[in-house]
Amino acid sequence: MINKKDFLINKNLVVIHFAKDEDKCNIIVREKEPYHNKKYSRRFVISISYLKNSYSIKSFEIQSNKRKEEYKKIHSLKVEGDNSVDSVIKDLEEIIQGKLNDLPQANYPF
DSSP, X not given: OXXXXXXXXXXXXXXXXXXXXXXXXEEEEEESSOSTTOSSOEEEEEEEETTTTEEEEEEEEEEEOSSOEEXXXXXXXXXXXXXXXXXXXXXXXXXXXTOSOSSOOTTOOO
């Protein structure tokens, strides 16, 4: 079972949205501080489908001004055939650390 605490994988992350029902789970996580020497913090949108046995993770750079936040897409990953918490967390960690690039990999069909 997926829990909000599962996505607090390091002390720089905070869960800002967590909603689940019988078909899916949607989580939005953001960094408290910019990662390493970056100028902006990032936002991660995780969608897990129980019906399709899949999940997606999208990352965005948060660009703020005095009036609103804007999001610049950095990375998008969709995995089919697996939606285990361990797999989602592993891929989220790799995206946060910059280990996954935007090129499709054999086991990650788009």
